[in-house]
Amino acid sequence: MNDELKGEVTRGARALVVYPQMRGKGDIDPDARLEEARGLALAIGLVVADAVAIPIREPRAGTLFGEGQIQNIATACELGEAELVVVDGALSAIQQRNLEEKLGRKVIDRTGLILEIFGERAATAEGRLQVELAHLDYQAGRLVRSWTHLERQRGGFGFLGGPGETQIEADRRMIRDRMARIRRELEQVRRTRGLHRDRREKAPWPVIALVGYTNAGKSTLFNRLTGADVMAQDLLFATLDPTMRAVRLPGLEKAILSDTVGFISDLPTQLVAAFRATLEEVTAADLILHVRDIANPDTDAQKRQVLDVLDDLGVLGEEGVDDGEGASDPGIPVIEVWNKWDLLGPARSKELREVIAHRESETIVPLSAMTGDGCEHLLEVMGGALTHGAKLYSFVLPAADGQRIAFLHARGEVVTEEPAGEGPEGPQLRMQVRLSERELGRFGAL
Structure with missing residues (x-):
């Protein structure tokens, strides 16, 4: 060398x-x-x-x-x-x-x-494990390189420097052992995430996942809707580790908004596999916001890349991927957010509004996360999507049944709540609640 x-x-x-x-x-x-x-x-x-x-x-x-x-x-x-x-x-x-x-x-x-980039940006212990596994998988066949970066606590510039070749066989053994340990740790992470998802299914609040091509403005929108201050810069992959915050929606007490890693064309297969646990958060969401940089001339190609990844995760039906224009799996509603509207000229803005008007089967919200224009409308659309098909139901519950009462407040719109006398388990409450069919099913499983 x-x-x-x-x-x-x-x-x-x-x-x-x-x-x-x-x-x-x-x-x-x-x-x-x-x-x-x-x-x-x-x-x-x-x-x-x-x-x-x-x-x-x-x-x-x-x-x-x-x-x-x-x-x-x-x-x-x-x-x-x-x-x-x-x-x-x-x-x-x-x-x-x-x-x-x-x-x-x-x-x-x-x-x-x-x-x-992922090595530099991963902030959580899980993120660093996922990045290291991807590094190792990528470098497994490239033992012409130095392995000094394996001793680091986090990735970053692992391939851009180093002293040269080391003992290849020892390296291979070290790599295999380290990858096996990381996979065991990540499997534990997946199990923990699964338990957390099960808990969310039973009680607290609907989860809304922000997805989109990298640099589409997801984190800026996340900050605008939640009042958070996560890193939002004009950089590719500004967000790597999922961040969750509460957001208030019409018709719901609140929901949880989750900002996820941005997608990109030709994403390394090692990263798709390594970040599976992170991306699985999307599959457990009640609603998906697909944020698009509508001012980018390559926005349609970026949309296809995102839909391809979502399809790989099993989020979309087969129809939604062939041409990038199909409907999504009705199990997880998808709202397309056409962001960076403020960067469009009057002619392009008029043209795209006509496009939206003709795509009645899709839910599309134009807005600017930077200026805030359109964000209130998005909150209304999100609330409507989560309560779509909701009907009014009447329940009589023991006043001490905190879990189910909390579920009705979190997942539905409580219209009335009043004492209903004594029951076998003590004082009771009569509640009239507007619930979607999906949430009614979850309530019945509690």
């Missing part, structure tokens, strides 16, 4: 971003993909010297790019004084090593870059 590659590449390093534009992927806008790749690099503190798309007719097994293209990349690195090359695509271990030798610079691919 070239001695130049042994030094640390740290925050603030200059990077050349290269997008290998494969033949047969004409539906991907190279400009949009380069812009996203720039955002990924900026999210980890790199300085993007330049970003270029390079057409690939036939991928080379050893280097992905042809010799002439590699020379062009080297020249661009020299002109931009880039210390690092970020390839916005998947590289095999051999391709990565060969490119580093030919370019005399560190090379990381899209998967490695996203893992670096």
Whole structure:
């Protein structure tokens, strides 16, 4: 390995971003993909010297790019004084090593870059475990690398620096053992999450999951609706660990809003698996808010990416994924939130309102989380979705039955509540409550 590659590449390093534009992927806008790749690099503190798309007719097994293209990349690195090359695509271990030798610079691919971001951003113990498992899974076949990052308490820049090769067999054994331990710990996390979900099913409040492409404005909307102050920046993957807060809705005492990790195209398979426990929160939600950056020219492609992931989780029916325009599984209602409306011009705004008017089968709410315009309407729509089909029921309950009385207050709209005399278990209450069919079923199971 070239001695130049042994030094640390740290925050603030200059990077050349290269997008290998494969033949047969004409539906991907190279400009949009380069812009996203720039955002990924900026999210980890790199300085993007330049970003270029390079057409690939036939991928080379050893280097992905042809010799002439590699020379062009080297020249661009020299002109931009880039210390690092970020390839916005998947590289095999051999391709990565060969490119580093030919370019005399560190090379990381899209998967490695996203893992670096996740390693920096994971804040909870569970998040750090998930990130470490993804790191290990990714690096299992790349033992040309250093393993010093395995000793760290959290991820981040695990692939951008390090002293060089270590004892491969010892590394492999250490990796296997560590992955087995992490999987056991994550299985315990999943069981705990399952118990928490069971508890939520029986009592407190409906759960609303915010999902969407990364940087769609989920955290800004989360803060606007709940008055919280979670990290909300114009950065890809500003949120990694799920955050929950209470929100008041019309017709309900309150609900729990959950902010989740943003989705992205070509999300590394290691991360899809490692973050399964986090994403499972979405499958247990009573309502899903799909937040879209409607001002982004690539918004339709981003929507398809999100729906593909939700379909993998079993949240959507098959119809909802083929063209990105179908209905979702009625078991979990979905509201599409068209965010960043304030960034649209008058003509585009008028055009999209006509689109909304013609899509009567879907629930779409235009708003600006930044300015707050449309947020009150969203709260009304959310309340309506959670109480859809609600009917008025009358119950007589022992006054001491705190669990079921609390459930009716939390999950329904209590119209009247008055004493109903003595019963076998003491004083009773007569309650008239408006409940949806789903909540009535849950109440009956208590």
